[in-house]
Each structure stands twice: as C-alpha cells, then as structure tokens.
Amino acid sequence: MTQSPEVPSSHDALRTLRVALGERSYPIHIGPELLGDSRWLTPHLAGRQVMVVTNETVAPLYLEALKRGLPDDLEVRELVLPDGEATKNLASVERIWDALLAAGFNRRCTLIALGGGVIGDMVGYAAASYQRGVAFIQVPTTLLAQVDSSVGGKTGVNHPRGKNMIGAFWQPRAVLIDTDTLASLPPRELSAGLAEVIKYGLIRDADFLSWLEERMPALRRLDAAALTTAIERSCSLKAEIVAEDETEQGVRALLNLGHTFGHAIETHQGYGHWLHGEAVGAGMLMAAELSHRLGWLAEADVARVRAIIEAASLPLAVPADMTAEDFLALMRLDKKNLDARLRLILLRRLGDACIHDETPPEMLREFLEAFPRR
Amino acid sequence: MTQSPEVPSSHDALRTLRVALGERSYPIHIGPELLGDSRWLTPHLAGRQVMVVTNETVAPLYLEALKRGLPDDLEVRELVLPDGEATKNLASVERIWDALLAAGFNRRCTLIALGGGVIGDMVGYAAASYQRGVAFIQVPTTLLAQVDSSVGGKTGVNHPRGKNMIGAFWQPRAVLIDTDTLASLPPRELSAGLAEVIKYGLIRDADFLSWLEERMPALRRLDAAALTTAIERSCSLKAEIVAEDETEQGVRALLNLGHTFGHAIETHQGYGHWLHGEAVGAGMLMAAELSHRLGWLAEADVARVRAIIEAASLPLAVPADMTAEDFLALMRLDKKNLDARLRLILLRRLGDACIHDETPPEMLREFLEAFPRR
Numbered sequence: 001m002t003q004s005p006e007v008p009s010s011h012d013a014l015r016t017l018r019v020a021l022g023e024r025s026y027p028i029h030i031g032p033e034l035l036g037d038s039r040w041l042t043p044h045l046a047g048r049q050v051m052v053v054t055n056e057t058v059a060p061l062y063l064e065a066l067k068r069g070l071p072d073d074l075e076v077r078e079l080v081l082p083d084g085e086a087t088k089n090l091a092s093v094e095r096i097w098d099a100l101l102a103a104g105f106n107r108r109c110t111l112i113a114l115g116g117g118v119i120g121d122m123v124g125y126a127a128a129s130y131q132r133g134v135a136f137i138q139v140p141t142t143l144l145a146q147v148d149s150s151v152g153g154k155t156g157v158n159h160p161r162g163k164n165m166i167g168a169f170w171q172p173r174a175v176l177i178d179t180d181t182l183a184s185l186p187p188r189e190l191s192a193g194l195a196e197v198i199k200y201g202l203i204r205d206a207d208f209l210s211w212l213e214e215r216m217p218a219l220r221r222l223d224a225a226a227l228t229t230a231i232e233r234s235c236s237l238k239a240e241i242v243a244e245d246e247t248e249q250g251v252r253a254l255l256n257l258g259h260t261f262g263h264a265i266e267t268h269q270g271y272g273h274w275l276h277g278e279a280v281g282a283g284m285l286m287a288a289e290l291s292h293r294l295g296w297l298a299e300a301d302v303a304r305v306r307a308i309i310e311a312a313s314l315p316l317a318v319p320a321d322m323t324a325e326d327f328l329a330l331m332r333l334d335k336k337n338l339d340a341r342l343r344l345i346l347l348r349r350l351g352d353a354c355i356h357d358e359t360p361p362e363m364l365r366e367f368l369e370a371f372p373r374r
Numbered sequence: 375m376t377q378s379p380e381v382p383s384s385h386d387a388l389r390t391l392r393v394a395l396g397e398r399s400y401p402i403h404i405g406p407e408l409l410g411d412s413r414w415l416t417p418h419l420a421g422r423q424v425m426v427v428t429n430e431t432v433a434p435l436y437l438e439a440l441k442r443g444l445p446d447d448l449e450v451r452e453l454v455l456p457d458g459e460a461t462k463n464l465a466s467v468e469r470i471w472d473a474l475l476a477a478g479f480n481r482r483c484t485l486i487a488l489g490g491g492v493i494g495d496m497v498g499y500a501a502a503s504y505q506r507g508v509a510f511i512q513v514p515t516t517l518l519a520q521v522d523s524s525v526g527g528k529t530g531v532n533h534p535r536g537k538n539m540i541g542a543f544w545q546p547r548a549v550l551i552d553t554d555t556l557a558s559l560p561p562r563e564l565s566a567g568l569a570e571v572i573k574y575g576l577i578r579d580a581d582f583l584s585w586l587e588e589r590m591p592a593l594r595r596l597d598a599a600a601l602t603t604a605i606e607r608s609c610s611l612k613a614e615i616v617a618e619d620e621t622e623q624g625v626r627a628l629l630n631l632g633h634t635f636g637h638a639i640e641t642h643q644g645y646g647h648w649l650h651g652e653a654v655g656a657g658m659l660m661a662a663e664l665s666h667r668l669g670w671l672a673e674a675d676v677a678r679v680r681a682i683i684e685a686a687s688l689p690l691a692v693p694a695d696m697t698a699e700d701f702l703a704l705m706r707l708d709k710k711n712l713d714a715r716l717r718l719i720l721l722r723r724l725g726d727a728c729i730h731d732e733t734p735p736e737m738l739r740e741f742l743e744a745f746p747r748r
Contacts, residue, residue: 090468101535104706129503132530132541133621156506161475167506168542247507332478 015232019151020243024171028151028235030228034178035065035139042071044173046135047108050076053096053123054114055083058141061184066114066139077103081119085266085276088118088158090166096126110135110173116142116189117149117276121167124155128170138172141181143193143227144277147200147234150175152242152252163263169247177235179228187220187313192277194219194312195258197230199284200237202305203254206351208233213304216311254353257345258283261318264330268322274315281314290359290367291347301350317374324368389606393525394617398545402525402609404602408552409439409513416445418547420509421482424450427470427497428488429457432515435558440488440513451477455493459640459650462492462532464540470500484509484547490516490563491523491650495541498529502544512546515555517567517601518651521574521608524549526616526626537637543621551609553602561594561687566651568593568686569632571604573658574611576679577628580725582607587678590685628727631719632657635692638704642696648689655688664733664741665721675724691748698742 014031026044034040050070054063059080070076079099081092100109113123113136120138127136138150156167182190194216201209211229212219218226238255245252262283266274288305291297297305310316331342342364343357388405400418408414424444428437433454444450453473455466474483487497487510494512501510512524530541556564568590575583585603586593592600612629619626636657640648662679665671671679684690705716716738717731 090464094464097533097540098535101533101539125503129499129530129540129542131539132528132543154506156503159471159475161472165475165505166471166503168503169506 013228015228017232017235017239019171019239021171021246024153026172026174028175028177028239030146030177030179030232030235032178032180032224034069034176035062035181036068038069038071040174040176041066041069041112041137044135044137045074045110046173047106047110048074049103049105049109050074050112051096051100051103051105051109052076052078052112052114053081053119053126054078055081055087055116055119057083058115058119062114062141062181066112075103077105081122083118085118085158088122090157090159092122093126093129093157096123097130100126100130105130105134107131107134110137112137112139113150113172114139114141115145116140117145120145120150121155121164122157124153124170124172125157125167128155128168133170135173136170138175140175140177142185142189143182143231144189144196144275145193146177146182146231147193148196148238150177151235151238153246163267175235177231179224179231182222182227188275189277190220190222191281191313192275195277195281195284195309195314197234198308198312199255199257199280200234202284202288202347202350203257203345203353204237204241204351205233206349208237209304209308209350213308213311216308220311220313253343253355254345257347257353258285258287260331260344261286261327264327265318265322267330268326269319274319278315281309281312282316282318285309285316286318286367286371287344287346289371290344290364293363293367294346294356294359296346296348297350301347304350315374317372320373322373324365327368328365387602389602391606391609391613393545393613395527395545395620398527400546400548402549402551402613404520404551404553404606404609406552406554406598408443408550409436409555410442412443412445414548414550415440415443415486415511418509418511419448419484420547421480421484422448423477423479423483424448424486425470425474425477425479425483426450426452426486426488427455427493427500428452429455429461429490429493431457432489432493436488436515436552436555440486449477451479455496457492459492459532462496464531464533466496467500467503467531470497471504474500474504479504479508481505481508484511486511486513487524487546488513488515489519490514491519494519494524495529495538496531498527498544498546499531499541502529502542507544509547510544512549514549514551516559516563517556517605518563518570518649519567520551520556520605521567522570522612524551525609525612526629527620537641549609551605553598553605556596556601562649563651564594564596565655565687566649569651569655569658569683569688571608572682572686573629573631573654574608576658576662576721576724577631577719577727578611578615578725579607580723582611583678583682583724587682587685590682594685594687627717627729628719631721631727632659632661634705634718635660635701638701639692639696641704642700643693648693652689655683655686656690656692659683659690660692660741660745661718661720663745664718664738667737667741668720668730668733670720670722671724675721678724689748691746694747696747698739701742702739
C-alpha cells in the first residue's frame, strides 16, 4: 500500500472570515499570494469601472500585481497619492472625486484602496460620498491596516482641529489581506501594527494576550505562521465587535483603548510625527496605569502591559513637551467624549475593558503629570 | 339642551406622516404655526448642542421664531450662509464643519436646516459626514423643499463637473413643515415647487393629477387648504417610494422624472440661473413628448402635461443656446445613467412612470433637436 504525499496548494493557508452586518456583510480573505489572483477581487466589483487608489510608496511594490488580479474587460484607472498621514485630508479626497468625475465614473464604479490605513480611510470616505455612495474594496498592505482600519467601515479624514473629524461609516465589499505584503514593511510600522494586535488581547481575549507574549519575537521577525494567526485572531475579534455595534453606540467604543490618549499625542505633535500605533501603544500603557490607580489592575498586570508594549518596540513614555493641560485640552474635543464628559476606555482586568466616565478630575490630572516623559 | 360650539385649536390643521425606514423612521409634521412651538423639535434633539444653519434670506424671517421653539437649557449656535444654488458646494459644507469644530460640538449634536433645498441638502451632508454622522432636522421653508428634498435623506452638494455629485443618503430625525412660511415665498419659487408636486401626479397618481389641474389657480394664490393638501399628498407619495427603495436601486429612480433633462439644463446654464423646479418643469414636458414619440402617451396626454406646466407658470422650452449635443454630453455624466447607458424616466401613461434605457439614439437626438427653444 502506497501513501501519496499530500501536496498543499498555495491556498491551503487561506482563511476567510465574515463580518456579519446583514445586507452589508462582507468577507475578509487572509493569506499569501492573494494579489494578482482574480478570484478574490472579481466577485466584489459593482460594475465595469474600477479605480485603484494607492500611494507613492506602495504603487511600485504592489500596483501591477493588483492589476493582474482584475479581469481584462474593465475600465481601470489608477490614482497615486503622496504617502503619509499629512495627506489624510479633504484635499486628497477631492483629488479622488475629481479623478472619478474626470473619468466619467458612475454610481456603479468600484474604488480599490491599496495601501495602509491612511489610504483605506480616505478611499473609503471618497467612496461613501461619491454620488451618495459607491462600492469599495480594502486591500491593506500594512499590519496596522490589516488588523484594524480595513475592517469595520470607519472611514474619514483629519481636520486641522482634530483627527478623523470628517468621515462616514461605510462598509467595504470585501477585504483582501495578502500577508506577503508585510515582507516590505519597515520595522517601525510593524511595531505600530502590533500595538493594535496587543489591544485585542487586552480588551477581550486574555488567552490571545498570553499567546502574544510568547510569540512576540516570532512576530517581530515576520514569522509567516505567527503573523497569519495574529491577523486572523485580530480580525475575528474586531469583526465580532463590529457586528455587535456597527456605529459605535456601545461595545465598539472598547476598540478605542489607548486611543483617547493616543489621539491627543498625535494631534499635539502634528500628524505624521508619531505613528498612530505608536501613540496607541503609549496610550494603552496610560490606560493600564490609570486602571491600576482606580484599583482595578494589579501592579503585576501593569508590568505585563509594559513588558509586551516594550517587546513590540513601542514607546513607554509620552512627548517631553506635552503637559497635563495639553492632554486635557485635546482630549475634551475627542469625539468619543459625549456631552463634554471625559469618557475613557480602561481595563477592569487583562482581557476585559470597560467604558468609564467617572475618573475623578484631580486623579486624572495628577496621573497625567506623573506619567513618564521621553 | 345646549350645543357647545367646537372651537378648533390651532393644531387641528396639523397632519403627521411617517417615513417608514425601520430604525431610521421619522415623522413629517405639516401645518401652520409649527415654528416656535417646542413640541415639534424637542423630541428629536440628540443632545444639548444644537446648530441652526440657514441663509441670509431666511434668517431675518424665521430664525428667531425657530429658536423660540427650542428648550432653554441648550447650547444653541447659528450659522447664516449666503443664499442661492451657487453656494451649494463643498466650501459651504466646510464652513459648517469648521463652525461645529470651533464650537467643540460632539457626536451628540443636532443640526437644524432652516431654509430651502440648498440649505437642506448641504446641512444634511454636513451632518452625514461630521464625526461620521450626527443628527439633523429638516425645517424646509420653500414649497420645493417641503414636497421634495427635505423628505427621503438625499443630501449633497454640487461639483463643477455635475450636480449633487458629492453626498450621502442620510435621513433626518424629523421634518417640520410650517405652511405659514409659504406666505413669503416669491411666485417664481412657488412655481418651481409646483413642478415637483405635478411630478408626483404624473409618475404615480392620476387622480392627484386631475385634482391639481382643477386646483392650480388656488395653489398659485396660496390658498392654505389647497397647499396643505398638495404638500401632504406629495410627501405621502414620496414617503411611500422612499420606504420601498431608500437608496435608489429601483423604484425611487421614478422620482427623477424630468430630472435628467433638467440637470443638463441647470449644468449648462450654470447653477442658479434656472431654478431647479423650472428645469424639472421643462424636463417633464420633454419626457412626456419623448414618451409620445415612443408611442406611449397620446397627443391629448402631452397636451394635458403642457397645460398644467404652463398653468404653474413653468417653462415650456429649453435654453436657446443649448444644442442636442450639449444635452447628450451632459446627460451621459448624470449619475442615474448606469454604465454609460442612457437611462430615462418616461411615462407609460399619465400616473404611471417607467425606467427606460432603450430609446434609439437617433430618435433621442432628433427629438432634442426639434424640442422648442426659448
């Protein structure tokens, strides 16, 4: 009796999750070699007109591969924007609209966002508002976008007075995560993405947090199996939360762990100086320490949070030139603070976050003054 | 036995319709003396922050009355924009966003649109995109806005390359139609509103069309009872259609009778020269004549359409400087034309519209060349 060896096809590694939102449900495909394979994009195109929007860094790496994954009989346009958070503004969205109108694109066109979170957020908002809403597909190429911004339909741009102030909830038709794209990701951006991965463990899944503590070295050296598992688990946790609360009336707010502090840092430093994930990393440590002051987390729990943030090579301190007053002033405008009451996401336990709006103002101020500066 | 006379309260004339859209359902209140009465606005405010956006024409007439209808304990701001279709652009929406951010308004604020269709469309879009969507209330003060744009959640602004190209489907929390505001409406704008009223009869309700033929003189002299009936019937027909097809995948497109031709006229002439209702009036006559060429309407039917459009003092001819080529070029960009196929709303019978995309191109061109110029 002979045994025929099992030859794995290149798509044995493919995982598909589903974001359950009724008629707005969509799949997330995760795996290697997805770009360039027409099976993943074709079913989600609304019509024959397709515009791929990407940036100057990503275009030379993946634009041609993506276009190979589109059927031949389409009208395909491309728009390459500058890279960076500084371009995440209304002027860039207007460039997308102008390009769509110049090309005569109608309501059945499809936008494809190829890039990181900035591209995804901008293209999503451009799609949400073009002719009152057209189809779009997320093809995230950074870890941060893969585990966070490409899933869940939050789209938007920054305003000089605040981050993500202009935008819409607009769900993609599909999310295509080609894990091969992480090979080109700079280490600093990998770390920024790991901040959001750690976040899922902290807010909802203590087992995943333990797994991450163990696998952090493997993740940082881009071990493919570890990355795929981390992305899949992160997307799955996010998809669960989004399905429960699409427009952030309740539980979805937990995804903002570290973000209220983090947004204050980003706004104060000017967008683009701190990466979003870096600010969130420091912000999560702040949330953990404040949770300790409130008597919820033990000292040892805070130490675990500090250790995993450090292991991911994320900042453990906030900018030297930011005062407690700076934090307070910037956090009051944060859009998660309903009726000007300071609403923070904190940790009851590791793996269990809560919305808390009763931190005594004096405790908050003292805490902000005492937190380490860099 | 004595009979006590029945004294009608001022709100005996109040009618309330409901737009049935599940959790996005909302009431339309129609009647005299609604402005200034806090019963109609208060239940629909999302939080304590309220911004009233209006224009320079409407503000002196109705802004104070509207503010009297708001509870005392609110934070109320106002923004007065220039009047006219020329202001219906992204720059005006940015002024609204800037004002909201400068005032520190959060996600639980409410925008109130006080004015005609331009104000309603802009404020609705500003609300749709501010912090990914906040509450808004429509208080339309023109007949056109009362019977058409304030109901149904289509919001947006114009782009130099086309009308309403940037926008969103975003439903108001309530629509408040104070029929007293029509007393200040210029006759030309009254006629523009009547175009949309006539449209409802043409596309869906032959009895209403007959009623309008009889009551047109009363409507033009602002007979209160006739106006209330016309507004109620129009809103009711529109609410039915919107409930069937919120995002215009099918039947809602019938509301665009006359609009594809009309938009071409407005775009060609530059926004603000022809009123929207005037362009729609001429456009509906064009649709009727083309329907006759296709063998659907009898000559006598077209004569009825011409007569009622004339009775409403709306144009029966298109601009002298617009060629058939101008029409064709402008109509191809119209966002209702899926995949560049020219899709028109035409009349099978009076009271029965259809979507038609098989008009022979030669017939269309000949028809456009032959249609009367003014």
